[in-house]
Every structure is written in structure tokens, then in C-alpha cells.
Amino acid sequence: MSSNPLRVGFVGTGIFAKDVHLPIIQSQPTKFQASAAFNRTKAKAEEFATLASIDNAHVFDSLDELLANEDVDLVDALLPVEYNLETITKAVKAGKPIIIEKPIAATLEQAREIVKLTDATPIPVVIAEQFLFFNAISKIREKLPQIGEIISFTYRSTGPFYTSNKYLATSWRRNPKHIGGFLSDGGVHQLALLTEILGLEFESISALTKQVREESGADDILFSTVKAAGGVIGTFTYGSAFGAVEKHGSLVIFGTKGSIIFDFSAGKPHSIKLQLGEVGDVPDDITIEEFEEANPPGVLSEFENLYEAVSKKDKSLVKANPRKNFHFLAIIDAALRSSKQGGTAIKVEQP
Ligand SMILES: NC(=O)c1ccc[n+]([C@@H]2O[C@H](COP(=O)([O-])OP(=O)(O)OC[C@H]3O[C@@H](n4cnc5c(N)ncnc54)[C@H](OP(=O)(O)O)[C@@H]3O)[C@@H](O)[C@H]2O)c1
Known part of the structure; x- marks a missing residue:
């Protein structure tokens, strides 16, 4: 394994690059070093470079120039996802490993191209889906065998609409070119967490979606029933567009x-309650475990996994791979078609 940190070239220096990826990278100086930046609006890349202690000579005018620079070992791309296919294609051609933001793509066709492309290359390609790295996943998966065969599940992630949400102000979110708009933006996170906990893929979905907020630019709440692998049935509910509610x-x-x-x-520690018994009228055997996720949840573990795969040049180590992420977008796609x-x-x- 190389002892030098991986030199990271940022493509897209917007909110999430600045607020989350850069601090994580700076917190791991033995593994990563911010070394280059490209952004459509160059002034923002220059501002980012100052923050990241990136040499001005490494603020590039195009993605192609950044990819051609031999001081870049790894690309971290945070763009509106309609650019994901093009960006991954160029990175792979340049022989550079890449982590690129979720959802995997703007359409299922593009996502399919990405899976095809990444299946055919040894270069690690990571979709930045940090919900796959939540502590809750291993904690629940180790308890799962105790409850016998899984019959069904019910998943709910709902919240109020916040006008102060700075992500909401981004024009590409308000006029989404990616299927599902806010529903895929946040929904893929929820689906990553749910399917990874269950260890099951969804086979079909019956959904109703609806647009509550004009600012969302597309449907922003989803209520559904699901058939998962192995005959497991469940419900999946998602939306953050409601009035004041916890x-x-x-x-x-x-x-x-x-x-x-x-x-x-x-607003409280997360908890897992395990309740055992084949019927309800036997003495309860209940255990409750409370725990905290990291802050921000999952991102450090995501970058540790990225480092391992890239430094070992082994794409099989990538946990958040394109194939897995295709499934999350495919569920949103099926839900939207079902609702129509x-x-x-x-x-x-x-795929
Ligand atoms: N994993 C997570 O939890 C999470 C959270 C937030 C965001 N994200 C993802 O991170 C990515 C960026 O989101 P963000 O919130 O940081 O948004 P943002 O602040 O709007 O950043 C988007 C960046 O892409 C650039 N861009 C926009 N249109 C472009 C175009 N046509 N060609 C080239 N570059 C273009 C923008 O450049 P300009 O400066 O010129 O506008 C900006 O730097 C998205 O894919 C989003 O899904 C993930």
C-alpha cells in the first residue's frame, strides 16, 4: 500500500464539497490531500482552493485539464448528476479512480451505461452513498437472525419542509433534470439504508407520489407498498415537504x-429495540440499544472504504458500487411510473 496520501482533484466546488467532503479529507492527512480543483465558475474554485490550501496552478479551466494532471490520483466529483455519466467516462478513460455523488445518474439509461462502463474497467468507481456506511446497518444485521424469517417491514422517513435549507436554493434542484427531483435526491439515501439493512432487493413497487411544494419542482412525497426478494412485503414512505411536524x-x-x-x-439518540417471542402472549424478551451515528453520518467510513479500494487498486472492495446504486434509482423510477x-x-x- 502506498504510504503517500492520495492527491484529490475536486470537480464541482459547491456546498457539499466545501461543507462536507473537504473537511473529511482534511481530517485524514495520511490518506488524502486536496490537490486540485475545477468548477464551472472559476472564482468559486479559486475560493475553494484557498480554503483547501490547493496551489493556484492546480485550479483548472476544464475537467480534461484536471484529469490530465499527473498530480491528481483520485477525482472527487460533486455535480448535478446529469453530468455523472460524462464525468465517469472521462475519468475512466484518463485512468483515474473517481468518487461521484448520488443518485448514480439523472436517468436509468445513463445509470445503465455507468454500470456497463464500470463493470468493464478495473478502475475503482464509487458512488458517494454514505447511508451504506451507517453504524445502524451492522448493528441490526447482527440481530436479524434472532427474529427468524423476515415476513415484512415498514419504513418511514418523514419531516417538515424547511425554507432555510440551503440545498433547496440550488437552481438545478428546483428545476431537476434528474428523475424524481427531491424524491431521488433524498430517496436513494433512504433506500440504500433500508435495502442494506434487510440485505434484500426490491422486486416491484406500487406507489403514489405527489408534489406538495412548488419549490421542489417535481413530486416530493412518496407512499408505497413493496414486494422484496424472497416474498418479503413492506411499506416505504418518504417525504420532507409537510407542514410543521417532527x-x-x-x-x-x-x-x-x-x-x-x-x-x-x-433530536435523540438512535435506538434498536429487539423483541423476541414466536407469539405475543409469552413473557417479553426485550433489549434496547441506543447509539449515535458519526457526524456527519457515514461519510468518514465512506472515505475509508474509498481509500482502501483505491490504494489497493481493487475495485471489488468498493462498497457503494454503481451496480448497487443502480438499484436505488431503479426503485424511484419504478415508483414514479407506478404513480403515473x-x-x-x-x-x-x-441494470
Ligand atoms: N451525499 C449527500 O448527502 C449529498 C448532500 C448534498 C449534495 N450531494 C450531491 O453533491 C452534488 C453537488 O450538490 P451541492 O449541494 O453541493 O450543489 P451545488 O452547491 O449547487 O454544487 C454544484 C456544483 O456543480 C457545478 N455545476 C452546476 N451546473 C454545472 C454544469 N452545467 N457544468 C459544470 N458544473 C456545473 C456548480 O458550479 P457553479 O459554481 O458554476 O454553479 C457547483 O459547483 C450533487 O450531486 C448532490 O446530489 C450529496
């Missing part, structure tokens, strides 16, 4: 020998 997050997994109740609502057909069950497409 931000609620919960997953209940119902099994033949018990249940797991995961509460990830805002009045809630008819729609098969979730494969």
Missing part, C-alpha cells in the same frame, strides 16, 4: 420469532 425516522422489521424496531428520528399509472405494481428494472 422529523420521524423508523423501520420495523417483522419476523417469525420476533421483531426489530429501529428509531432514527431526529394510479399505483399499479411496477417491476424494478435491473
Whole structure:
């Protein structure tokens, strides 16, 4: 393994690059070093370079120039996702590993191209889906065998609309070119967490979606029933466009020998309640575990996984791979098509 930190070239120096990725990279100086930047509006890349102690000579005028620079070992791209396919294609051609933001792409066709392209190259390509790295996943997965066979689940992530949300002000979010707009922007996170906990893919979905807020630019709430692999059935509810209401997050997994109740609502420690018993009228055996996620949740672990895969030049180590992320967008795609057909069950497409 190389002892030098990986030199990171940032492509897109907007809110999330500045507020989250840069501080994480700066907190890991033995693994990463911010070394180059390109942004459509150059002044913002220059401002970012100052913040990141990037040499001015490494503020580039184009993606091509950044990719051609031999002082860049790894690309960190944070762009509106309609540019993901083009950016990944160029990075792979230049032989540079890349981490690029979720959702995987703006359309399922582009996502399919990305899977095809990344299947065919040994270069690590990571979709930045930090919800796959939540502590809750391993904690729940180690308890799952105790509740027997999974019968069903119910997942709910709902919250109020915040006018102060700075992400909301970005024009590409308000006029989305990516399917689902806010529903895929945030929904893929929820689906990553849910499917990774269950260890199951969705087969079909029957959904109704609706636009509540004009600012969302597209439907922004989703209520659905789901058929998952192995005959498991469930519900998936997502939306942050409501009036004043507590931000609620919960997953209940119902099994033949018990249940797991995961509460990830805002403003309190997260908790996992394990309730055992084949029937309800036996003495309860209940354990409750409370824990905190990292702040910001999942991102440090995501970058540790990125470092391992890139430094070992082994794409099989990438946890948030394009194939997995295709599935999250495919679920949103199926949900939107289902809603257009009045809630008819729609098969979730494969890459
Ligand atoms: N994982 C997460 O939890 C999370 C959270 C937030 C965001 N994200 C992702 O991060 C990415 C960036 O989001 P953000 O919130 O940081 O948005 P943002 O502040 O609007 O940043 C977008 C960046 O892309 C650039 N850009 C916009 N249109 C472009 C174009 N046509 N060609 C080239 N560059 C263009 C912008 O350049 P200008 O300066 O010229 O406008 C800006 O620097 C998105 O993919 C988003 O989904 C992920």
C-alpha cells in the first residue's frame, strides 16, 4: 500500500464539497490531500482552493485539464448528476479512480451505461452513498437472525419542509433534470439504508407520489407498498415537504420469532429495540440499544472504504458500487411510473 496520501482533484466546488467532503479529507492527512480543483465558475474554485490550501496552478479551466494532471490520483466529483455519466467516462478513460455523488445518474439509461462502463474497467468507481456506511446497518444485521424469517417491514422517513435549507436554493434542484427531483435526491439515501439493512432487493413497487411544494419542482412525497426478494412485503414512505411536524425516522422489521424496531428520528439518540417471542402472549424478551451515528453520518467510513479500494487498486472492495446504486434509482423510477399509472405494481428494472 502506498504510504503517500492520495492527491484529490475536486470537480464541482459547491456546498457539499466545501461543507462536507473537504473537511473529511482534511481530517485524514495520511490518506488524502486536496490537490486540485475545477468548477464551472472559476472564482468559486479559486475560493475553494484557498480554503483547501490547493496551489493556484492546480485550479483548472476544464475537467480534461484536471484529469490530465499527473498530480491528481483520485477525482472527487460533486455535480448535478446529469453530468455523472460524462464525468465517469472521462475519468475512466484518463485512468483515474473517481468518487461521484448520488443518485448514480439523472436517468436509468445513463445509470445503465455507468454500470456497463464500470463493470468493464478495473478502475475503482464509487458512488458517494454514505447511508451504506451507517453504524445502524451492522448493528441490526447482527440481530436479524434472532427474529427468524423476515415476513415484512415498514419504513418511514418523514419531516417538515424547511425554507432555510440551503440545498433547496440550488437552481438545478428546483428545476431537476434528474428523475424524481427531491424524491431521488433524498430517496436513494433512504433506500440504500433500508435495502442494506434487510440485505434484500426490491422486486416491484406500487406507489403514489405527489408534489406538495412548488419549490421542489417535481413530486416530493412518496407512499408505497413493496414486494422484496424472497416474498418479503413492506411499506416505504418518504417525504420532507409537510407542514410543521417532527422529523420521524423508523423501520420495523417483522419476523417469525420476533421483531426489530429501529428509531432514527431526529433530536435523540438512535435506538434498536429487539423483541423476541414466536407469539405475543409469552413473557417479553426485550433489549434496547441506543447509539449515535458519526457526524456527519457515514461519510468518514465512506472515505475509508474509498481509500482502501483505491490504494489497493481493487475495485471489488468498493462498497457503494454503481451496480448497487443502480438499484436505488431503479426503485424511484419504478415508483414514479407506478404513480403515473394510479399505483399499479411496477417491476424494478435491473441494470
Ligand atoms: N451525499 C449527500 O448527502 C449529498 C448532500 C448534498 C449534495 N450531494 C450531491 O453533491 C452534488 C453537488 O450538490 P451541492 O449541494 O453541493 O450543489 P451545488 O452547491 O449547487 O454544487 C454544484 C456544483 O456543480 C457545478 N455545476 C452546476 N451546473 C454545472 C454544469 N452545467 N457544468 C459544470 N458544473 C456545473 C456548480 O458550479 P457553479 O459554481 O458554476 O454553479 C457547483 O459547483 C450533487 O450531486 C448532490 O446530489 C450529496
